[in-house]
Amino acid sequence: MEAVVFVFSLLDCCALIFLSVYFIITLSDLECDYINARSCCSKLNKWIIPELIGHTLVTLLMLVSLHWFIFLLNLPVATWNIYRFIMVPSGNMGVFDPTEIHNRGQLKSHMKEAMIKLGFHLLCFFMYLYSMILALIND
C-alpha cells in the first residue's frame, strides 16, 4: 500500500517538475522578449490550477498516509500556492497579469518562485524515490 502511495507521489512530482520547468522557460522567454506578456500570462495562468491541485493532492495523501515529515515539508508550499491563488485581485487576469508582470520586478520574483519550486520538487522527487524503494523492499 505504501509503495502505491509513493509511486503515485513520484508520478505527481514528476508532473510538477515538468510544470516548474515549463514556467521557467515561459518566463525566461518573456524576459528575452520572445513572446509577449499577454500570451505568456494566459499560458501560465492555465496551469496555475492544475499545479495547485497536483500539489495539494500529494500533501493530503501524505497526511492521510500519516507521513508526517513529508506532509509538513509540503505544507508551506501548498499553503503558498493556495494563498497566491486566493489573493489575486478581482481585476487581475490571474496570478500572472500581463499588465503588471513587467512592473516592480514581478517577472523576477515569479522567476525566483519557479526556481525555488523546481528545487523543492526535485528534493521531493528523490525523497519519494527513496521512500518508494524502501517501501518496495519492505514489502
Next chain:
Amino acid sequence: MCNFKLSGSLIKISERSPAQNQMQIPSGYGVYPQNYSAPSGHCFQGPGKMTSLPLDDQCGDYYSGLYAVPTQNVVTPKTTNQQAGAQQIYGRAPPAPHNVGSTPEYFQGAASSASHLYTSASQPYSSLVNHYSGPAMYSANSSAVSQGFPSTCGHYAVSTVSNAVYPSVSYPSLPAGEPYGQQMFTSQNASTVRPVRDNSFSSQNTALSHPSPLPPPPSQQYHQQQSLSGYSTPSWSASGPPSTQDNLVRNHTGSLTPANNNPTNTVADSLSCPVTQNVQPPKSSPVVSTVVSGASSARLPPTANHLVEPVASVTQPSELLQQKGMQYGEYVNNQASSAPTPLSSTSDDEEEEEEDEEAGIDSSSTTSSASPLPNSYDALEGGGYPDMLSSSASSPAPDPAPEPDPTPAPVPTAPQPSKVAKPFGYGYPTLQPGYQNTAAPLHPGGQPCSPAYSGFQQYTQYPGMNQLSSSLGGLSLQSSIQPESLRPVNLTQERNILPVTPILAPIPNLNLDLKKLNCSPDSFRCTLTNIPQTQALLTKAKLPLGLLLHPFRDLTQLPVITSNTIVRCRSCRTYINPFVSFIDQRRWKCNLCYRVNDVPEEFMYNPLTRSYGEPHKRPEVQNSTVEFIASSDYMLRPPQPAVYLFVLDVSHNAVEAGYLTILCQSLLENLDKLPGDSRTRIGFVTFDSTIHFYNLQEGLSQPQMLIVSDIDDVFLPTPDSLLVNLHESKELIKDLLNALPNMFTNTRETHSALGPALQAAFKLMSPTGGRVSVFQTQLPSLGAGLLQSREDPNQRSSTKVVQHLGPATDFYKKLALDCSGQQTAVDLFLLSSQYSDLSSLACMSKYSAGCIYYYPSFHSTHNPSQAEKLQKELKRYLTRKIGFEAVMRIRCTKGLSMHTFHGNFFVRSTDLLSLANINPDAGFAVQLSIEESLTDTSLVCFQTALLYTSSKGERRIRVHTLCLPVVSSLADVYAGVDVQAAICLLANMAVDRSISTSLSDARDALVNAVVDSLSAYSSTVSNLQHSVLIAPSSLKLFPLYVLALLKQKAFRTGTSTRLDDRVYAMCQIKCQPLVHLMKMIHPNLYRIDRLIDEGAIHVNDRVVPQPPLQKLSAEKLTREGAFLMDCGCVFYIWVGKSCDNNFIEDVLGCPNFASIPQKMTHLPELDTLSSERTRSFITWLRDCRPLSPVLHVVKDESPAKTEFFQHLIEDRTEAAFSYYEFLLHIQQQICK
C-alpha cells in the same frame, strides 16, 4: 445561428421603428438585407483575428518585426476598399524572425549619394554663396589648436567664452533662413568645407605629437583667433560679393595644397602641415563679435589665406592667442570629419571646386526639398507651428547615377594609422571638476567612454576675452546651482518656504554646451539630476529615482528629419543623438551601450549646409528632440488612416443629463478640424439595453439606424458601412449629429449595456485601429462587464480603510488589451451623477493608452459649469494632435534599468510601451534602478523614441534624449534633486501602492519618504543639533508637497470623498504630465485685486501681469483682497468680504460685494484696466494647459468656500496636520 439572431433583431427593429420615424429603419433594413447575412459578419471578423498574429507577436519586438517585413510598404489602400486592402496586408505579413541586421542597406544607397558629392562637375564659384551660408564652416581651425593642446586647457581657469560663443547663437533669428538657423560662422579663412577636413585631420596629428602643455605654435593660435571672430559674426551669407568668394575659394585651394602633400598623415607630416592653413593678418580682431561688417571686412584680405609662415603672421600677444585657441577646445572633436584624401594637390583643387558646386547644385535641390511642405510639421499636422519650417531638414536627393569619376574617390573609411588618437568624440567640456574625468585627454585609442567628456573647458578669462564674453550675454560657467541647492534650510524656522516665483526645473549640472543641447525639462525630467554612481548610494539617499516624460507634447519648434537611413546604434538600436561621441570621422560611439558604430555615408553629408564630412553638424546631433520621418522599415502595415468611433450612452439617464446636445454640437463644429487626411473615417454606435449602429454609407438619403438586441453575442450588421469616410459621407454625418440629440428624448430604457457595446466597437475597429470615444453616464447594468455598486456612502470620510480602489472585474482590462493589440485606444468620458465604478471602467482606457475624463454630477442645465467644461475639453479633445499605432521605447545607459512604468499603456516588453494612440496631453513616469555601478562613466543618457503614425498617415519617430551627470558623493545627489519630479513620481508610486495594498499604507509610505530622505540628509551633515529639522535647499519643498499630496483627493482620509472622485484623481496622477500634475497637487495662489504691470510679460501683444505666488494658508487671505487659486483643472476666485469695491465693480461687474451672484463662472469683459489685467492673466494661465479649467467666483460667505479652503493645504483641518504640525511630526519621526 447567426441568421436566427438576425431575424430576432429584425423583429426588434420593426418594433422600434415607429418611434424613430426619422430613421427609416424598416426600409433600410430591407434595402440591405445582404449586409445582415452571416458570412459578411464573419468574414469581417476573420481577418481581424488573423491580424492579431502579426500585431501581437511581431510587435513584441518592433525592431525585429519591423525590419523583417520591409516589403510591406504597400501602397495605402483607397478608402473605399480599405478594409480589404488592410486585410490582405495582414495576411501577407509573415511572422517575423528576429533579425536585426538592417543596417547594411544604407551603405549602398548612401555610398552612391556620397560619391556624387565628390565627383560632380565643376561649377562657377558663385555657387559658393550658398555654400558659405551654411553653419558648417566655422570649425576648421578651431579644431586644430584645441585638439592639439588639450592639456594646456586644463591650466586655465574656467571661462565662459568658448562655450558662449557658439551655443548662444539664437537659432530662429537667421537672416539667411537656414532651416536650422545655425549661425553662419564665417571665419574668414577657414570657412570652406575642405579645409575643415584637412585641418581637423592635421590637428589630430598635432594632438598626438603635442601632448605636453606647451603653448601652441603661434600660427595655430592665430588661427583660432581668427576663426573665433568668425564664429561670432552673425552672418554674411548673402552679403558677400561673388568676387570675394571667388578669392576665398582660391585661397582655400591654395592653402590646401600643402595639406594634401601630407597624404599619409604621419605625425611628422602633419606637424609641418597645420601651419599652412589660412592664416590671417592680425588686423582682423578676434573681438569682432556681432557685426556683420566686421566679418566681411575681415574676410576681404585674401592674401592671408595663402601659405604663410606661421610665425610671420603672428603679432598678437601670445597669451591672448592662446586663449582664443583654447576656446575651441570643446569643438575639437565635433570637427571630426571625413578623412583627408591622399590626392595630389591638383585633384584636390578640383575636388574642392566640385564640392563647392555640388553645394551650388544642391542648394536648389535641397532647398526645394528642405523647406517645402513635407518637412513642415505645420503643414502635416495641421497645428499652427510656424517655426517648424525653419527647423526642418531633409536629406540630399540621392544622385541616381553617380558619375564615374576617374579621380580616386575619397575613401574616407580607409583607416588612418594616426587617427587612432581621436578619442574624444565630441570634446565635451565639463563644468564641474567633480564630473571631469581626470584621465589625460590625450589618451590614445581604446579609451573608456568618459574621456569623451573630459574637460577642455577650463580657461582663464583673459582680459581680451572680457569684451567678447560680455557681448555674449555674460554667460558664466560658474555653477551657482550647487551651492544654492545644498544650502541647509531649517524647515521649522523658515516661514516663507514657498518662493514667490514659479519653481523651475533644476538644470543638470553639465557644461554649458551640453546644457544647451539637453532635452527640455518640459518633455523629459529626472527626479535626480545628478545620478548616483551606485545603487548603494541611491539607497543611502533614500530618494526615488525615475523619469517623468511628456513625449508627445505640443512643440513650437521641432526639427523634422527626412533621411533615407536613420542612424542608430547597431547593438542597442539607440538613435544617434547629441551626446554620442565621434571617435573619428567615420565612427561614432553609442552613449548608451558604448558600441562603436560606423557613420553611414549619407550621414556625412549635411543637407543644411550642403557640406560634406561633418556628421556632428547634422540636426540629429544638434538637437536632443528630433522627429524622423520613418521609412517602410518601421511599418508592420501601411500607416492606418485616422479612424474615430463614438460610442454613446443613450439610456434614459444619459438623455436626462443632456450631454448629447453638447457632444453633437461640438462635433459639428469641429468636424473639419478632426486630425486626419482624406482617408479619415468616422462612425457612431449608441447603446442602451440594445446596441444601435448607424449606416452612413455614401449615397443614402438619410442615415439608417440598425439595432442589434442580442447583446450576449454581438455582431456587426453591416460591417462595411458603419465606419465611413468623413469627407464622402459628411452630409449624412451632419444629419445624424443634428438628429441624435432628439432621437431618444422619450426613451424609457434605463439599462446600459456598455460591455457589449464595447465589444461591438472592438469588432468594428479591429481591422484598422483608431480611437474609440465612449460616453457613459451610469453603472453598466446589462451583458458582459456589468458592475455592481460597491461604494458605501457612509465610508466616504472614513479614516481607516478605503476599499474598492481596484477594478471589480477583469472584463475591461481584457477588452483593453484586445483593443491595444488591434491598435485601438478607448477614451472614456464618464458623466455621471452617482457612483459608476470608475475604478473598473477606467481599465478600458488605462491599458489601451486612452484617456479618462470625468464629470461628476454632470447636467447640461443644472450644472452649467460642468457643461462648459465638457464643451471646452471636447474641443481640445477633438482637435488636438493624435498619433496612432504608437510604441514608445525608453532606453538608458548600460547599468541603469527601468523596472516600473506609470501611465496609460500596455507594457509589451521590458522597455517597450504599446500605445494604441498617443495624445499630446499624456504623461508617463518610469522608475529606475541602478543595476551596475556607473563608476566608469561620467554621464548617463536616457532616450525615449516614440514611433507613431501621424493623422496624415506618416510614420514618424520622435526622439528625446536627456543627458545627466553621474556623481559619487551623497551631497551631490542631494544637490541635484528635482523636487517636483520626485513628488510626481512618489504620487505615482503611492497610487500603485494604494491599489495593490491599501490607502493607509500608501500614506505611510509618503510620510516615510520624507522622513527617510531628511534623516539621511541630516546624517550626512555633521555638526547638526538633533532638535532642528534641516533639509537641503533643493529639498526644502519636499515636506510641503508631501503634505499637499496627503491632502489631495486621491490620498486624503477623513474628509468626505466620493470613491469615483478619488479614483479619478488617481487616474489623473497616473497620466497627467508633470506641469499639470504639480498644479493638482499644490495649487498656485495669487492675489489679484491689485495686479500691476510691474514684472509683467508680453504674450501676443497682451500684457500679462505676474503676481507673486502666495503660500496656501488662510493667513495670506485678507478680507480686503481677492485671490485667484489655480488648481489645474479649476480656478477659484475668492473675494473677501470687505474687498475693495473698485475691484468688484471693475472686474466682477457687480456694484458691491452683496450683489455678487452665488454661481459665477465668468468674468465679464469690462473696459477697465484692472479687468483687462485680470482677464489677460487668467487667459494666460488657461492657455498653458490642455484641460480648460472652470472658473468659480467664491464669495467669502458662500457655502462653496469650503471647496476653496480645502486647497489651503498649509492650514490645519479636522483630519489633517497643518504644515507646521507636519514638520514637527517628521522631526519626531526622525529623532525616533
